[in-house]
Amino acid sequence: xxxxxxxxxxxxxxxxxxxxxxxxxxxxxxxxxxxxxxxxxxxxxxxxxxxxxxxxxxxxxxxxxxxxxxxxxxxxxxxxxxxxxxxxxxxxxxxxxxxxxxxxxxxxxxxxxxxxxxxxxxxxxxxxxxxxxxxxxxxxxxxxxxxxxxxxxxxxxxxxxxxxxxxxxxxxxxxxxxxxxxxxxxxxxxxxxxxxxxxxxxxxxxxxxxxxxxxxxxxxxxxxxxxxxxxxxxxxxxxxxxxxxxxxxxxxxxxxxxxxxxxxxxxxxxxxxxxxxxxxxxxxxxxxxxxxxx
Numbered sequence: 001x002x003x004x005x006x007x008x009x010x011x012x013x014x015x016x017x018x019x020x021x022x023x024x025x026x027x028x029x030x031x032x033x034x035x036x037x038x039x040x041x042x043x044x045x046x047x048x049x050x051x052x053x054x055x056x057x058x059x060x061x062x063x064x065x066x067x068x069x070x071x072x073x074x075x076x077x078x079x080x081x082x083x084x085x086x087x088x089x090x091x092x093x094x095x096x097x098x099x100x101x102x103x104x105x106x107x108x109x110x111x112x113x114x115x116x117x118x119x120x121x122x123x124x125x126x127x128x129x130x131x132x133x134x135x136x137x138x139x140x141x142x143x144x145x146x147x148x149x150x151x152x153x154x155x156x157x158x159x160x161x162x163x164x165x166x167x168x169x170x171x172x173x174x175x176x177x178x179x180x181x182x183x184x185x186x187x188x189x190x191x192x193x194x195x196x197x198x199x200x201x202x203x204x205x206x207x208x209x210x211x212x213x214x215x216x217x218x219x220x221x222x223x224x225x226x227x228x229x230x231x232x233x234x235x236x237x238x239x240x241x242x243x244x245x246x247x248x249x250x251x252x253x254x255x256x257x258x259x260x261x262x263x264x265x266x267x268x269x270x271x272x273x274x275x276x277x278x279x280x281x282x283x284x285x286x287x288x289x290x291x292x293x294x
Contacts, residue, residue: 059253064090075166094253105286109217112290116171118163119280125156155264163256170250173242175215224259
């Protein structure tokens with residue numbers, strides 16, 4: 001019996017009937033974000049970096065392997081898509097690799113491909129470089145903490161990939177090119193679930209890393225990786241030059257977000273994804289979502 005069959009068999013015996021009521025996780029998040037006492041606890045304890053680090057240590061341990069079967073069943077993960085191996089910990093499973101060829105991508109220079117699996121949304125940046133996500137207003141300068149660089153993205157486009165816990169958590173470069181220095185911004189960790197986004201300014205409070213990427217065909221963009229509650233690490237590989245489709249890094253356990261910032265008149269979304277200005281749409285790593293404006 002291979003790894004996929006083993007976990008599927010174990011999961012079948014543990015999976016419970018789906019309920020129409022809120023899950024314990026939903027009730028817990030509602031308490032944290034929607035009540036005064038919960039919000040106080042969130043800011044005092046649960047969003048502190050030490051707790052995320054402690055959770056990360058546990059998820060790196062062999063003890064955490066026992067959570068894998070239930071996680072697979074709950075999130076309906078098709079393990080046949082992934083390399084078959086014996087996982088040392090839950091985090092080892094969480095950053096599992098896809099089998100070769102599972103995320104094909106276009107080699108057309110004009111094609112803008114997704115760096116990650118997840119839920120896609122997009123916002124046109126205003127002349128003052130502000131944009132709204134889930135009812136909260138943010139500026140490019142506050143996201144990057146770089147006022148001068150933010151001016152280069154006035155009237156540009158922010159494309160947001162929200163990775164859910166069931167998604168593939170490795171992300172790629174979307175074109176051939178080279179990268180600038182990585183900027184690491186410390187902060188508190190918040191969940192990227194809808195209730196968390198509704199009640200917190202996730203971009204201003206979450207730890208994140210960003211980098212200018214100088215792409216051969218696309219031109220200069222900025223990619224931002226945003227950590228979420230109980231994400232132990234954002235791991236970016238230390239490379240200066242790269243090819244289209246090459247892995248850039250990965251997130252350890254938790255839901256996370258990747259943001260791409262494009263300059264004015266740099267790209268446009270293809271028809272399939274124009275609705276993402278109004279709502280989130282599912283997307284897979286490597287899938288074409290935009291095209292260059294020539």
